[in-house]
Amino acid sequence: xxxxxxxxxxxxxxxxxxxxxxxxxxxxxxxxxxxxxxxxxxxxxxxxxxxxxxxxxxxxxxxxxxxxxxxxxxxxxxxxxxxxxxxxxxxxxxxxxxxxxxxxxxxxxxxxxxxxxxxxxxxxxxxxxxxxxxxxxxxxxxxxxxxxxxxxxxxxxxxxxxxxxxxxxxxxxxxxxxxxxxxxxxxxxxxxxxxxxxxxxxxxxxxxxxxxxxxxxxxxxxxxxxxxxxxxxxxxxxxxxxxxxxxxxxxxxxxxxxxxxxxxxxxxxxxxxxxxxxxxxxxxxxxxxxxxxxxxxxxxxxxxxxxxxxxxxxxxxxxxxxxxxxxxxxxxxxxxxxxxxxxxxxxxxxxxxxxxxxxxxxxxxxxxxxxxxxxxxxxxxxxxxxxxxxxxxxxxxxxxxxxxxx
Amino acid sequence: xxxxxxxxxxxxxxxxxxxxxxxxxxxxxxxxxxxxxxxxxxxxxxxxxxxxxxxxxxxxxxxxxxxxxxxxxxxxxxxxxxxxxxxxxxxxxxxxxxxxxxxxxxxxxxxxxxxxxxxxxxxxxxxxxxxxxxxxxxxxxxxxxxxxxxxxxxxxxxxxxxxxxxxxxxxxxxxxxxxxxxxxxxxxxxxxxxxxxxxxxxxxxxxxxxxxxxxxxxxxxxxxxxxxxxxxxxxxxxxxxxxxxxxxxxxxxxxxxxxxxxxxxxxxxxxxxxxxxxxxxxxx
Numbered sequence: 001x002x003x004x005x006x007x008x009x010x011x012x013x014x015x016x017x018x019x020x021x022x023x024x025x026x027x028x029x030x031x032x033x034x035x036x037x038x039x040x041x042x043x044x045x046x047x048x049x050x051x052x053x054x055x056x057x058x059x060x061x062x063x064x065x066x067x068x069x070x071x072x073x074x075x076x077x078x079x080x081x082x083x084x085x086x087x088x089x090x091x092x093x094x095x096x097x098x099x100x101x102x103x104x105x106x107x108x109x110x111x112x113x114x115x116x117x118x119x120x121x122x123x124x125x126x127x128x129x130x131x132x133x134x135x136x137x138x139x140x141x142x143x144x145x146x147x148x149x150x151x152x153x154x155x156x157x158x159x160x161x162x163x164x165x166x167x168x169x170x171x172x173x174x175x176x177x178x179x180x181x182x183x184x185x186x187x188x189x190x191x192x193x194x195x196x197x198x199x200x201x202x203x204x205x206x207x208x209x210x211x212x213x214x215x216x217x218x219x220x221x222x223x224x225x226x227x228x229x230x231x232x233x234x235x236x237x238x239x240x241x242x243x244x245x246x247x248x249x250x251x252x253x254x255x256x257x258x259x260x261x262x263x264x265x266x267x268x269x270x271x272x273x274x275x276x277x278x279x280x281x282x283x284x285x286x287x288x289x290x291x292x293x294x295x296x297x298x299x300x301x302x303x304x305x306x307x308x309x310x311x312x313x314x315x316x317x318x319x320x321x322x323x324x325x326x327x328x329x330x331x332x333x334x335x336x337x338x339x340x341x342x343x344x345x346x347x348x349x350x351x352x353x354x355x356x357x358x359x360x361x362x363x364x365x366x367x368x369x370x371x372x373x374x375x376x377x378x379x380x381x382x383x384x385x386x387x388x389x390x391x392x393x394x395x396x397x398x399x400x401x402x403x404x405x406x
Numbered sequence: 407x408x409x410x411x412x413x414x415x416x417x418x419x420x421x422x423x424x425x426x427x428x429x430x431x432x433x434x435x436x437x438x439x440x441x442x443x444x445x446x447x448x449x450x451x452x453x454x455x456x457x458x459x460x461x462x463x464x465x466x467x468x469x470x471x472x473x474x475x476x477x478x479x480x481x482x483x484x485x486x487x488x489x490x491x492x493x494x495x496x497x498x499x500x501x502x503x504x505x506x507x508x509x510x511x512x513x514x515x516x517x518x519x520x521x522x523x524x525x526x527x528x529x530x531x532x533x534x535x536x537x538x539x540x541x542x543x544x545x546x547x548x549x550x551x552x553x554x555x556x557x558x559x560x561x562x563x564x565x566x567x568x569x570x571x572x573x574x575x576x577x578x579x580x581x582x583x584x585x586x587x588x589x590x591x592x593x594x595x596x597x598x599x600x601x602x603x604x605x606x607x608x609x610x611x612x613x614x615x616x617x618x619x620x621x622x623x624x625x626x627x628x629x630x631x632x633x634x635x636x637x638x639x640x641x642x643x644x645x646x647x648x649x650x651x652x653x654x655x656x657x658x659x660x661x662x663x664x665x666x667x668x669x670x671x672x673x674x675x676x677x678x679x680x681x682x683x684x685x686x687x688x689x690x
Contacts, residue, residue, distance in 0.1 A: 019592070019599060019600070020589055020593075021593045048604065049589075049592075049604060052496070052585050052588065053588070053589040053592075055496070056585040056589050059491050059494075062490065062639070062655075087638065087639040088639065088645065091640065091642055121642070122642035123645055124642070
């Protein structure tokens with residue numbers, strides 16, 4: 001076969017004994033690609049059904065076939081290329097570029113599930129994704145965060161020494177169980193929210209989907225380890241309060257990508273970084289300490305994604321901060337009539353930090369939980385400043401954050 | 407409500423997709439167009455000639471009957487367009503490569519597997535071809551029919567596939583099918599690669615045709631034809647419909663490719679001269 005890149009008017013393809021039902025089509029297509037529409041491919045080959053099958057195949061593909069004339073050497077048929085194959089790709093376009101920098105400002109509905117950078121045939125079904133503008137979900141940090149996230153995955157079954165021997169006083173164990181129960185319901189919110197956001201985002205922005213998918217998978221592992229620790233000794237979970245669930249439910253109701261990421265990752269998971277640090281420090285047993293440590297690493301990544309996205313979006317959309325402020329105020333008003341943090345959780349945190357029921361120990365524990373709340377507030381104010389809020393406004397908004405922490 | 411109403415036979419669910427898509431496209435071009443679906447061709451033929459709708463997407467057999475009924479009724483009918491893939495088809499009679507049949511004459515006294523009674527490509531045309539080779543079905547050889555989708559005039563591939571299976575199962579010495587399905591059955595493994603040999607092949611014939619009935623005025627018919635002929639495979643709005651319907655472009659309709667089928671109808675008495683259904687055992 002001719003291999004010159006320049007289109008020729010005639011090329012010859014020898015199919016050997018290969019029939020069209022066994023792959024000769026590939027050789028034919030390759031030969032036809034080398035001639036322009038109207039050009040001719042001369043076909044040789046020994047399959048007895050070749051001419052019949054070639055006729056049927058060419059009819060369907062829009063090519064014209066003429067059987068060879070007697071005395072035409074070993075030629076079985078001549079195929080004149082039709083214009084169908086090139087017509088199919090006439091209006092095709094690249095769906096942006098494959099690298100993160102090649103993400104289009106707006107992902108077209110008809111690109112659907114095509115790989116970014118693929119040559120997309122025109123037409124086809126339009127798939128509606130609510131988040132199709134790059135600025136609505138994007139952060140330049142996404143590729144790096146995804147790489148870190150995949151490298152930092154840990155196995156809940158082996159990353160924690162579940163068989164470590166320890167015994168706690170009953171009331172301390174009950175405090176751990178209560179905190180774990182609280183953490184499970186918070187992590188379930190943190191699992192559902194990114195999973196809901198994920199299905200909103202046009203797959204063109206694949207790094208965002210990848211990050212949200214890993215984030216949801218992270219939370220699934222957190223649910224696993226917190227549940228397992230809660231049940232480790234006595235097999236019974238703690239309590240779940242109306243106020244806590246009301247706070248978390250308000251996260252599920254937020255339809256806007258950026259606002260949901262703000263409430264969950266920047267304010268909620270940001271506050272949880274302080275809580276997990278607290279738990280790692282005051283954990284009464286090595287298993288609780290270890291899982292607090294592992295989970296905190298993951299949560300730090302989620303916070304980085306949320307802050308990174310909102311920093312990016314605040315740069316391109318000056319009205320964003322006003323909307324974030326409204327969202328915090330709206331949520332505060334909605335939760336004003338609820339009890340906030342489950343009292344059982346608060347008391348459990350005090351007891352864990354106290355370590356015993358001695359009044360002076362309880363006083364220390366109380367102080368420690370006060371410091372925890374101050375740390376959470378400071379962290380929120382710091383992250384709000386990064387998003388461009390002036391200090392006084394950051395302080396005010398931080399105070400309006402849910403008393404449930406998440 | 408004015409506009410052109412077309413009849414088509416619902417031989418497959420994709421027919422709804424195809425004609426709904428064509429309808430949207432034609433409406434977009436400013437042509438009032440709608441369609442109705444029939445469960446078999448015989449009623450579609452009768453209703454077209456009776457003027458109950460305006461144009462029909464017809465099998466070749468339906469077209470021949472339309473001609474006969476219209477002649478009796480004095481109704482004007484004419485072919486408008488056909489697919490590029492409707493022109494110059496052939497059917498093949500194949501045998502097992504390792505079997506005893508070497509020539510057409512070897513079929514004498516044996517069994518030949520065919521498609522449904524009303525399949526032009528898998529029954530009527532190849533049996534007519536064998537008749538012209540000197541072997542009469544039912545006299546010189548037995549016919550094993552595979553009546554799947556009776557009334558669909560062979561649009562349903564099932565009968566042909568069963569004929570191919572009967573050949574490989576040793577229930578028949580030969581099987582009849584359209585050339586493209588011989589390739590399809592070999593690709594999908596119904597026929598093992600290299601397991602069959604071409605015994606004989608019909609001359610080229612034409613297949614489906616979009617026919618105008620007596621209720622369609624010439625201007626509307628021309629407008630419909632022009633629009634269909636203008637459909638381009640480069641247009642993404644219609645390309646998937648053309649793919650589904652199995653064409654790359656519409657061509658002007660012609661009547662030159664139906665002589666073999668007309669001879670088959672004649673010799674088998676499938677329809678009588680007035681277009682009545684007279685085929686034995688044929689009940690759509």
